[in-house]
Amino acid sequence: MxxxxxxxxxxxxxxxxxxxxxxxxxxxxxxxxxxxxxxxxxxxxxxxxxxxxxxxxxxxxxxxxxxxxxxxxxxxxxxxxxxxxxxxxxxxxxxxxxxxxxxxxxxxxxxxxxxDDGELVKIASSKGEPHLLAVAGRWWLKEIVTDALLARRYPSVSRRLAANPGARVSGNGFAVIVGQAEGDPELAVSVGVRVDLPSELRRQLLRSATDTVRTRLLSARRRICSRKSRARSPPLPPASRARCPVSAISKAPSAPSQVSRHPASSTRRRCSALPSSGAMKKPSRRWRCCRNPPSR
Missing domain, CATH: 1.25.40 (Serine Threonine Protein Phosphatase 5, Tetratricopeptide repeat)
Known part of the structure; x- marks a missing residue:
């Protein structure tokens, strides 16, 4: 030491x-x-x-x-x-x-x-509601732990688990939550918007839900879809791009350039791209004559 x-x-x-x-x-x-x-x-x-x-x-x-x-x-x-x-x-x-x-x-x-999971299950099975609430708020929970928490039937713990996206819930666990949600609007909304809720239990939840709960579920789903859409945030939808004048202009094919009929104009353009380091030779007498052909 x-x-x-x-x-x-x-x-x-x-x-x-x-x-x-x-x-x-x-x-x-x-x-x-x-x-x-x-x-x-x-x-x-x-x-x-x-x-x-x-x-x-x-x-x-x-x-x-x-x-x-x-x-x-x-x-x-x-x-x-x-x-x-x-x-x-x-x-x-x-x-x-x-x-x-x-x-x-x-x-x-x-x-x-x-x-570890074994210690969390032991605590969930033996401690009181405040301790279970603390465990239910962990960022990641496996089904074995959430099953132990839901077995205690505390509504507050079920609400926290339903609202925790890192809590994985088994089919039996969801059945417990949906059963509790029949008389708990907050819990019904929290579990109703979860994408991992089995379809059969979702239908059961909607059958027993009040009109107010259904309206809140629809509103919550719209908010979630809106957030996902904004997260992806495409520059412009295809239809908008088709109507967008700027986009249309940028996508339009370039018009073919007019070629001068005079051979010298094309030659002058090619020569102008050459470096001005003296590599260009002085035109010959014959070439000068060709550029200005004598009239007949």
Missing amino acids: SKAELSIIDEVESALRIGSAEKGLETARRVTDLFLSSAGSFDDEQIALFDEVLERLIGTIELRAIADMGARVALAEISAQLAPIAQAPPSVIRRLANNDEIRIAGPVLQESARL
Whole structure:
């Protein structure tokens, strides 16, 4: 181990031995800052060291966080700092994600790439609605995770999943959402505009939808189509190009150039394109006579 690593371990041991809440919080912040300063350059062994050190500190802080608001704030800050880091210590992330305080668990539940599908399914099956809402807002979710979330039947979670384009939903999952949407106009509109909604379930949704919901669905589909059309933004449709005078002019074939009947005019044009470096010879007497033939 390097001197820096030994120093970290000694500091952690000292903080744990003293048992001071302030000392533990200060050490946890320092270790987190040290990790963040070079997070992209650590190897697996160094990440494992930070993982062990921070998990011990966080475990101690969690015991005090029950009655200490400052400890809860510190853990929430650490969670927010580590959530977007791809190389974040995995055991620390899992520990934070399973914290019952949503302010602590929320950032890593919603953003951390260190949480695999198995851990997300476990949390979706055991935690409360706020934790499930955080998971439902992740940028990418597989069917195995969304099935676990929808099995809990929270309408708020279904709305967030339906509105999340990165959440992949199975046929059974869509059936749950469509069933809930019969009495939930917001959910009906959110799921009705999804392109991956099976056709049979779309027809079921429209049969049970009110006129207001159908109108909103039609309006939402038009907005989506309009945005897609603007994103492609062709220069001009073919019909417009045909009627456009500028386009017509630019596409019109060039008129054939008139050729002078006098041979000298064509020759003069060819000669003018030659470099003026003296390569052009002085016309002969015969040529001068040809240019001005004597009248007969």
